Amino acid sequence: MTEAPVPSADELRRRCGENLAALETRIAAVCQRAGRGVGEVTLIGVTKYVGADLTRTLVECGCRELAESRPQQVWDKAAALADLAPRWHLVGHLQRNKVRRTLPVVSLVHTLDSLRLLTAIEAEAAVAGRPCDVLVEVNLTADPERSGCPEAEVPALVAAAAAASHVRLRGLMGMASHPDSAAADARRDFARLREMRDRLAHDVPPEMLRELSMGMSGDFVEAILEGSTMVRIGSALFEGLR
Numbered sequence: 739m740t741e742a743p744v745p746s747a748d749e750l751r752r753r754c755g756e757n758l759a760a761l762e763t764r765i766a767a768v769c770q771r772a773g774r775g776v777g778e779v780t781l782i783g784v785t786k787y788v789g790a791d792l793t794r795t796l797v798e799c800g801c802r803e804l805a806e807s808r809p810q811q812v813w814d815k816a817a818a819l820a821d822l823a824p825r826w827h828l829v830g831h832l833q834r835n836k837v838r839r840t841l842p843v844v845s846l847v848h849t850l851d852s853l854r855l856l857t858a859i860e861a862e863a864a865v866a867g868r869p870c871d872v873l874v875e876v877n878l879t880a881d882p883e884r885s886g887c888p889e890a891e892v893p894a895l896v897a898a899a900a901a902a903s904h905v906r907l908r909g910l911m912g913m914a915s916h917p918d919s920a921a922a923d924a925r926r927d928f929a930r931l932r933e934m935r936d937r938l939a940h941d942v943p944p945e946m947l948r949e950l951s952m953g954m955s956g957d958f959v960e961a962i963l964e965g966s967t968m969v970r971i972g973s974a975l976f977e978g979l980r
């Protein structure tokens with residue numbers, strides 16, 4: 739067996755640009771099918787699988803919204819890519835002792851999952867004198883081991899976040915309960931998240947629940963059909979690059 743040659747930097751850039759363009763084309767086609775404007779859906783590149791070099795290549799190819807699931811990775815990559823100034827999203831759990839270092843580098847925390855975390859973010863954002871945009875992450879499964887706020891506690895968390903003065907609630911985030919299951923199952927989960935948002939929207943100003951962060955490489959089509967405004971895509975962007 740012969741090993742495939744290590745791709746050159748130019749080749750990596752070419753493949754990365756192709757992956758990004760292919761995804762943007764697919765997202766636009768789904769938006770059209772759903773009767774939605776292309777500008778309604780933001781592609782967020784999840785860079786947790788790759789190092790700072792490939793992350794830089796992705797930004798240079800035109801992806802300016804990036805996400806990591808670990809706070810430490812956001813800190814490190816935000817520092818390494820400071821010259822390009824991409825916008826960072828945190829899509830994994832935020833421990834309270836990491837709030838202080840994380841807030842200055844992220845533009846949106848997708849994973850507000852408890853009142854205790856809300857209190858910690860509110861306190862740090864007040865000290866920093868800088869508001870923090872958040873999404874409430876909803877656990878769409880019955881499994882308490884999965885991430886996110888249990889569905890029954892979402893109304894109270896949304897009300898508390900809406901009332902906070904330095905935390906700015908922007909919407910909800912959720913993951914399909916079985917990432918590898920049939921498209922119809924994922925779509926049902928996303929529909930539930932949208933319906934939850936629509937119910938909650940009676941009680942808070944509309945701009946507080948405008949965003950729906952749902953959809954990953956395997957299920958972003960279903961998510962967009964159900965109203966996603968932010969798709970978080972990792973593996974599909976880096977296909978053939980790792």
Ligand SMILES: *Cc1c(COP(=O)(O)O)cnc(C)c1O
Pocket residue numbers: 784786807829830954955956970971972973974
């Ligand atoms: C890893 C991750 C993604 C991206 O998943 P892919 O299937 O690789 O696109 C999206 N959202 C969250 C919360 C993740 O942890």
